[in-house]
Amino acid sequence: MTAEHPARRPGGRTARVRAAVHQAVIDLLHEEGWDDLNVALVAERSGVHQTTIYRRWGTLAGLIDDVVTERLTRSSPVPDTGTLRGDLEAYALQVADDVSGPLGPVFVRAAMIGTRDGEETTPRQIYLLERAVQLQAMLDRARDRGENPPTLLELMEIVQAPLYFHAIFFGRPAGTDHTLTLVDRLLALTGKS
């Protein structure tokens, strides 16, 4: 019922504009691909005026950054299954899904946009920092339960990096079995299995 009748609040129109523009970006990326995306097309598809888009997001890169950040935040809560292995497996499958779906290349490209030299900190960079804090908390919960978790860097290098590598260079998903093998490797390396 809350979902059907969200509370009215200041910013409701702003939120609707954001949702329409985000959906237009996602639809256009599915239909047209990255190279043909531009602010004029997004404006036409969303019904939101170009000047509004430029005022709010600055550039197309800023808009993409916001779309990716919002979707990552929404689609991938950090797991809390009660066991280290359960958390790591759920997290690995999430990452595999994020980077291998239709929007996978968008996520990776957006990540690269976010790391251009000399730019100020983007919302996506802030998200990545928040995400790192959440993942560290997931590992800390394992330690608090008496388990012996890997470091965050080990998790990123041994599980996350290969999943991105598969998506970028092999252009296809790592697959569920192989994704779980990466978790086995992480636990074996850090002496927990």
Place this chain on the structure above:
Amino acid sequence: MTAEHPARRPGGRTARVRAAVHQAVIDLLHEEGWDDLNVALVAERSGVHQTTIYRRWGTLAGLIDDVVTERLTRSSPVPDTGTLRGDLEAYALQVADDVSGPLGPVFVRAAMIGTRDGEETTPRQIYLLERAVQLQAMLDRARDRGENPPTLLELMEIVQAPLYFHAIFFGRPAGTDHTLTLVDRLLALTGKS
């Protein structure tokens, strides 16, 4: 002396045009960055006519692909040090250097251009296949010496992927010590150290 007096051969002018255009691309990427690169700028800088560039490379993406392929091929011969560890360490340091130098983001972006859906096989994809064959030969040499090498996939996932991940997401080199730690990890995982 051979370097100073290269043999004249058919294609000499073609090779000079290619070298001039490649150098212009590299200079412009250093000076202007990726977003401002276009064929008109490359033509102006190289002194090679735009129509020649379009006739030879088709698109800017095709040109970038050729530049990256040529530089990767030239700069990174697959090591043959006589030991598995020696080969793996030399290779890991090469990769770290390739992706962390001023052209690192160019390599990674070019790799992504090479994996767009629906495009025909690019010179870079062919290079990557050749490269995979060379790396497999490096691992086979270790086996022939009586060593017990990892698989090519293990090498890519455990050493190469984290190095790319550092370059893309952390925006800074993994560093020599850490790069060698990745080799230790590979050898530990595959039971060879």
